[in-house]
Amino acid sequence: MPKVCQKYITLSAYLGQVKAVMEEADGFPGWVVCELANVSWSRGHCYLELVETDAAGAVTAKARGTIWSYRANALSQAFERSCGAPLRKGIKVMLYVQSQMSELYGFSLNVLDMDPSYTLGDLEAKKQATLKRLEEEDLLERNKELEVPTLPFRIAIVSAEGAAGFGDFMKHLSDSGVDFVTELFSALMQGEGAPESIAAAFGQIEERSGEFDAVAFIRGGGSNLDLACFDDYLIARSIAMCSLPVISGIGHERDNHVCDEVASVRVKTPTGAADFIIGKFADAYASLQDVSARLFEGVEEALASFENALEKLSGRFSSSLRNYTEVRGETLSNLKFRLERAAQGNIDERIHWLDRVLTLLQGADPSRILDRGYGIVTICGQKVTDISSVSDGVRLTIMMKDGKVSLTAKDVVIEKKTEQ
Amino acid sequence: MEEQKDLTYEKAIAELEAIVERVEDKNAPLDKLEEDIKKGMALIAFCKGQLRGYKERISAIMEENSEEK
Numbered sequence A: 001m002p003k004v005c006q007k008y009i010t011l012s013a014y015l016g017q018v019k020a021v022m023e024e025a026d027g028f029p030g031w032v033v034c035e036l037a038n039v040s041w042s043r044g045h046c047y048l049e050l051v052e053t054d055a056a057g058a059v060t061a062k063a064r065g066t067i068w069s070y071r072a073n074a075l076s077q078a079f080e081r082s083c084g085a086p087l088r089k090g091i092k093v094m095l096y097v098q099s100q101m102s103e104l105y106g107f108s109l110n111v112l113d114m115d116p117s118y119t120l121g122d123l124e125a126k127k128q129a130t131l132k133r134l135e136e137e138d139l140l141e142r143n144k145e146l147e148v149p150t151l152p153f154r155i156a157i158v159s160a161e162g163a164a165g166f167g168d169f170m171k172h173l174s175d176s177g178v179d180f181v182t183e184l185f186s187a188l189m190q191g192e193g194a195p196e197s198i199a200a201a202f203g204q205i206e207e208r209s210g211e212f213d214a215v216a217f218i219r220g221g222g223s224n225l226d227l228a229c230f231d232d233y234l235i236a237r238s239i240a241m242c243s244l245p246v247i248s249g250i251g252h253e254r255d256n257h258v259c260d261e262v263a264s265v266r267v268k269t270p271t272g273a274a275d276f277i278i279g280k281f282a283d284a285y286a287s288l289q290d291v292s293a294r295l296f297e298g299v300e301e302a303l304a305s306f307e308n309a310l311e312k313l314s315g316r317f318s319s320s321l322r323n324y325t326e327v328r329g330e331t332l333s334n335l336k337f338r339l340e341r342a343a344q345g346n347i348d349e350r351i352h353w354l355d356r357v358l359t360l361l362q363g364a365d366p367s368r369i370l371d372r373g374y375g376i377v378t379i380c381g382q383k384v385t386d387i388s389s390v391s392d393g394v395r396l397t398i399m400m401k402d403g404k405v406s407l408t409a410k411d412v413v414i415e416k417k418t419e420q
Numbered sequence B: 001m002e003e004q005k006d007l008t009y010e011k012a013i014a015e016l017e018a019i020v021e022r023v024e025d026k027n028a029p030l031d032k033l034e035e036d037i038k039k040g041m042a043l044i045a046f047c048k049g050q051l052r053g054y055k056e057r058i059s060a061i062m063e064e065n066s067e068e069k
Helices: A011-024 A069-083 A116-136 A164-175 A194-207 A224-231 A233-241 A258-262 A270-364 A366-371 B009-024 B030-068
Strands: A030-042 A045-053 A059-067 A092-102 A106-114 A154-159 A181-186 A214-219 A246-250 A265-267 A376-379 A395-400 A403-408
Touching: A011 A092, A030 A059, A045 A069, A045 A106, A059 A069, A069 A106, A069 A116, A092 A116, A116 A224, A116 A233, A116 A258, A154 A164, A154 A194, A164 A181, A164 A214, A164 A270, A181 A194, A194 A214, A194 A224, A194 A233, A214 A270, A224 A233, A224 A258, A233 A258, A246 A258, A246 A270, A265 A270, A270 A366, A270 B009, A270 B030, A366 A376, A366 A395, A366 B030, B009 B030
Parallel strands: A059 A106, A154 A181, A154 A214, A214 A246, A246 A265
Antiparallel strands: A030 A045, A030 A092, A045 A059, A092 A106, A376 A395, A395 A403
């Protein structure tokens, strides 16, 4: 460092000199590649923060860039049409710039043009190529045709042990109260070697596919570079060829990778994957509750109907029984009365008949006649009732109260009664 | 009567009816008539006794039946 010099200029003069050199070189125009660390808009101008990072992610160069309003809209719209997304931080860009120096605002780059294809670049171009290849090989829809079962108890997990995403996923499942059976198939989830590691994990799962109901492919958020591998063909093919439905939960909400396009189910985060799985049980439970409620309702209705019918029947039975017993009781009562009366009547009748017979016999008893002083004349034991049967020489017997006398008729004189 | 042990109400009535027929016959021998009358009286007494017995027993049955109700 030189000793303190007596000659000095002002800062503005110094910067003016630098500016002059740059203007002489026409601002050193050229294409540069960098990453957008920030993008902002004000009064139609687009202000960019440009950075360059090394492999470790450390910033090695930095500059401000400006797209002035008279070309900002055109460039940004062209970019969006090509890349499918607006200018945003984190993307790599190729810009045609011109340096400019201002004594007041310092060094900056004036952005004159940009090449969207660079931004699509390695990652996006790879992604698009991967998607195209998967489509040509008829693999895009293959895993989507597999449905996650109604109750997916057994989950194979492809993730990195110790990763935040994996931890969140497992905690969520554990907190649900459902007794899941899970097994982690550990794999590198970023950087070099990640595609091969993940493909190997899927291979292991495929060998034991009968032991699981679904695969959860999960990883928490990260930079574009971190998540770049999830656009890789090898991973996408592994997912597509998997015989189990794959639930892909990679990164954050904004991230959308090839693996998401081929998986059976795509959710935004690892927690989202856990929620999806738990939700299946909640749906099944709700359905069961509904069926149970309807069954219960149906049974209640049927029981009420039976009870009603039984009550009616019981009523009819009681009524009929009452009628029956009343009628029968009445009949029985009548019958009893008749029986009693008939029995008594029967006996009385017989007694009356006997009395009549008695009267008859008493009337016919000869001793009654004899007791009154009369005699009964008989001839050979037969009563004489006709006087003409008496003649001389007939042997008569006269029965009297105190005995009988036998005699022979002599000098019989007959005096017959004349009829008046 | 000699056959009292074997005599039933029905047999007595049958015999009594036969006696009545004989008694009603005006030409019936008188000595037989006396005999018939005596027998008839006895049979009447027997039958009445039987009937009284039936009456009492029937009343008892009716009474018993009413109590059971």
